[in-house]
Amino acid sequence: MPMTTENFEPKIIAFMCNWCSYRAADLAGTARIKYAPNVRIIRVMCSGRIDPTFVLAALAQGADGVMLTGCHPGECHYVNQNYKALRRYAMLQHTLQQLGLEPERLRLIWASAAEGQQLAEAVDRLVEDIRRLGPLRWPANWQEDGQRLKALAAIEKEHAEASEVPR
Amino acid sequence: MTQAKAKGKLALYWAASCGGCEIAVLGIDAKILDVAEAFNIVFWPCATDGKVRDVEQLPDGGIDLCLFNGGIRTSEQEYMAQLLRRKSRLLVAFGSCAQEGCIPGLANLSNRQEVFDTVYRAAGPTFAENPAEVRPQQHTEVPEGTLHLPMFYDTLRTLDQTVEVDYCLPGCPPEAENIWAAIVAILEGKLPPRGAVLGLNTTVCDECPRKRNEKKIKKFYRTWQVIPDAETCLLEQGLLCCGIATRAGCKALCPQVNSPCIGCHGANDAVQDYGARLMSALASVIDSEDPQEIGQIIAEGIPDPVGSFYRFSLAKSLLRRSKREPTQRNGA
Amino acid sequence: MKRVSIDPITRLEGHGKIDIFLDEQGEVANAYLQIPELRGFERFCVGRPAEDMPNLTNRICGVCPEAHHMAATKALDAMFHVDPPPAAKKLRELFYSIFFATDHTTHFYALGGPDFVVGPQAPPSERNILGVVAKVGQEVAGKVLKMRRDGHALIKMLGGRPVHPNWGVPGGVSHGINEEQRQEIERLGRDAVGFAQFSLKLFDQVVLANSDYVKLITGDLYVHRTYNMGTVDAHNHVNFYDGQIRVTGPDGREHAKYAPADYPHYVAERVEPWSYLKFPYLRQVGWKGLVDGVDSGVYKATPLSRLNVAEGMATPLAAAEYRRFFETLGGKPVHHTLATHWARLIELLFAAERWLELSSDAEITSKQYRVLPTAAPTEGVGCVEAPRGTLTHHYVSDERGILTQVNLIVGTTNNHAPICMSVKKAAQGLIHKGKVTEGLLNMVEMAFRAYDPCFGCATHSLPGQMPLEVNIRNPNGELRHRLTRQINY
DSSP: OOSSSSSSOOOOEEEETTTHHHHHHHHHTTTTOOOOOEEEEEEEEEGOOOOHHHHHHHHHHOOEEEEEEETTTTTTTBBSSSHHHHHHHHHHHHHHHTTTTGGGGGGEOOOOOHHHHHHHHHHHHHHHHHHHOOOOOOGGOOOSHHHHHHHHHHHHHHHHHHHHOOO | OOOOOOOOEEEEEEESSSSSHHHHHTTTTTTHHHHHHHHHHHHTTSSSSSHHHHHHHTTTTOOEEEESSSSSEEHHHHHHHHHHHHHHEEEEEEEHHHHHOOOGGGGGGSSSHHHHHHHHHHEEEEBBOTOOOOOOOOOOTTTTTTEOOOOOEEEEEEEGGOOSSSEESSSOOOHHHHHHHHHHHHTTTTTOSSBBOOOOOOBHHHOSBBOOOOOOOOOBBBSSSSSOSSSOOTTTTBBBOOGGGGGGOOHHHHHHHOOOOOOOTOTTOOOHHHHHHHHHHHHBBOOOOOOOHHHHHHHHOOOOHHHHTTTTTTTSSOOOSSSOOGGGGOOO | EEEEOOOOOOBSOOOOOOEEEOOSOOOEEEEEEEEEOOOOHHHHHHBBGGGGGHHHHTOSSSSSSSHHHHHHHHHHHHHHOOOOOHHHHHHHHEEEEEEEEHHHHIIIIITHHHHHTTTSSSSSGSSSSSHHHHHHOHHHHHHHHHEEEHHHHHHHHHHHSSSSSOOOEEESSSSOHHHHHHHHHHHHHHHHHHHHHHHHHHHHHIIIIIIHHHHHHHHSBBBBBOEEEEEOOOTOOOHHHHHOOEOTTTTTTTEEEEOOOGGGGGGGEEEEETTTOOEEEHHHHHOOOSSSTTSSOOOSSSSSHHHHHOOOOSHHHHHHHHHHHHHHSSSSSSBBGGGGGHHHHHHHHHHHHHHHHHHTGGGOOOOOOOOOOOOOOOOOEEEETTTTTEEEEEEETTTTEEOOOOOOOHHHHTHHHHHHHHHHHHHHHHTTTTOOOOOHHHHHHHHHHTOBBBHHHHHHOOOOOOOOOEEEOOOTTEEEEEEEOOOOO
């Protein structure tokens, strides 16, 4: 069912590190803090595990936005791997902007295990920002609508109409 | 009297490519005569006189091996991809264009309208004396009849985004010894499972003779800003050498003439997105933990991230092309 | 009308098809050569770092990437206002001479030559390099293979890779050679000169001694009296690497001589809806359609053109061949398109002699093969002769060296109009009363093969369309020319 902007519900994929930010999400849950249900969480052991491929795959498969979360700089469970996430995020933003993606659609958030409220608020803000931007539907960028099939049929016809020359 | 072994039928075709793969095939030198012994070349527009009609009149599966280079840019090229897929037992995506789009894939940062306007609009540099704003048409009526041109698609596609492909030979172009090794493997039936890339599975770094220490980059240099030391790893010296994310097979030729690898052999097996691997690798060697500084190192040293990370692989990447406004879409 | 289609045209670089329309009497009413390919280089090179251009433009054509690589590198020199050291220029010209010799060899023996060696109406399965090998025998085949092998090995030695070199930088080249390598290049240069002489002798034996071929070459079927364009040095000798562009008329008189950067004043392009490729013509003469003659701006830029616009060759053996060529064909200019195959072999000899000359120069082993630019990049034009015609690269960049505009005028594009005319005339001359055979269609194709077309080159894309002011500066940053392009509606 095609979504109009009025009833558009953003689909956001979040990659959350196990130690801080996933626990923050957990805390939001047990504390019954309400936040937008649009985020599908994928837990990784560390934000340093986040491969740019994950972000690109999520967008290519139709996500309207992607969220990356991890422990605050200096507090990474694995010492300093979250700086890798920071640098990869910078590379991704730089690249995705050149491809025409709005920078608001990719967000990096640091959250400690005690910051359930803050994480919930960050999620809500992201969802609203993306609702305003509208659906992304990246695969539509390369889809075609039948002109191609007409063109292929025209080639067959052109070949059939040319005269035979004995070889 | 010996029974002559029946010759197989071989086709080589070029779609949106440059002819470098044809020259690379000739690079197998005298072995081209061995190829001629094993195969009748039924279709190779660069070098022989077979016509499309000859291919159309073959039975399905009548071609034993088709080496197809070039990306799919127009409807004629898609037609040929489908035709040759039908007529060939084995269809090999030969070279970077067919495998991942290669340099012409950079046009996926644009669309047909923009390309046509750049090319044909009146009032330009040399050039287009085109006051009537004529554009190439798929069908043009002339006094004698109708002339046809194929449709130029908005998005360039790889061969395997168009038809099913049996094997891939990477490289822009593939190196002659790898071409010969692939032909031998095909003739001897010693092939990996269908769908495989016929190549090594390490990176260019593995083949590169330069000395490696620890990479801690505070600045990426453009190639005209520094004359590199001839012995040390180029990435370590701050140059954007793509070898770290690029499939081996070339013996690191470019670094041996002091030029950074530009990534023409594509990604390794199990890599979904070449640019993502390169981004990841470069992120790992940037020596900073400060967001401001990181942003500056990247912005200053990599002013064209898509061109640098996806130089050969944009069409094959997960996102394939830049965002395209609905009004710009021409149906393909 | 009945339509006969040659699809695709073969033994060339690039894509094309020829549609021949026959009227009720079976005569050729018209023949159209259409180029169905386009890739868009001038669009997608915008936004790229300038230093990527030698590598990006390689992929315009894999048969002549060295030409694009060199034109791009020279454009970068100009753009960055940097003058390469003398050793770098010699290395570049040496590399270029080796490439030229190799490319011309490939064309004569694999692409255009088979029509003469095996015969224009020989069975299609024999009209190719393999048929040539079978006809001339293993020894000659061995010579041809050696020439190509040597050429690509040296291209790899200097430029890094046998196809698509990665060597050109603003201010020089990325690496040099040692004495051992120089000796190897010199040794193979001697072999190349011998091979070029052998090829010319083969042409004498196979073509010029065959009266049918001579009739074909000197007859009227493949003739158009057009303007000619090529690059000459200070002595008006043919030069592939550097010089001024000279245009002469159908009668041989000079029409124009200009620095490459001034090309916009002399060349314009026309669009037809039935081909992706545009038609350049001489702006000052004007477009009169696909016709030849002194009033039509159609011009050729081929090996034959280069010999026509020059007044000789810079090396002794080639100079003697040049004189013999024009003596045999009755003076300058020669408009018989098939004679281009002969002209190509004379250029092969010149390239080989130049290769030998430069490789004997001790300076090419110098370690001073590169200087870094110090000025900010602005804009630059780089020009060479590609084997198929004059090649121009023109880039404009921002202060970071990111390209904002790219114009490419490529070898074969120059020849689009005359190729169409040659094809039509050949078709009209060969096909009568509806009699169409495969062999006759191949003879129609011979009309374009003489040009050694590179339609991959030609269909990179086409110029950007911004009205623009162009400031051409010398290496000191002083303004040499200012050109403005107007909007024509």
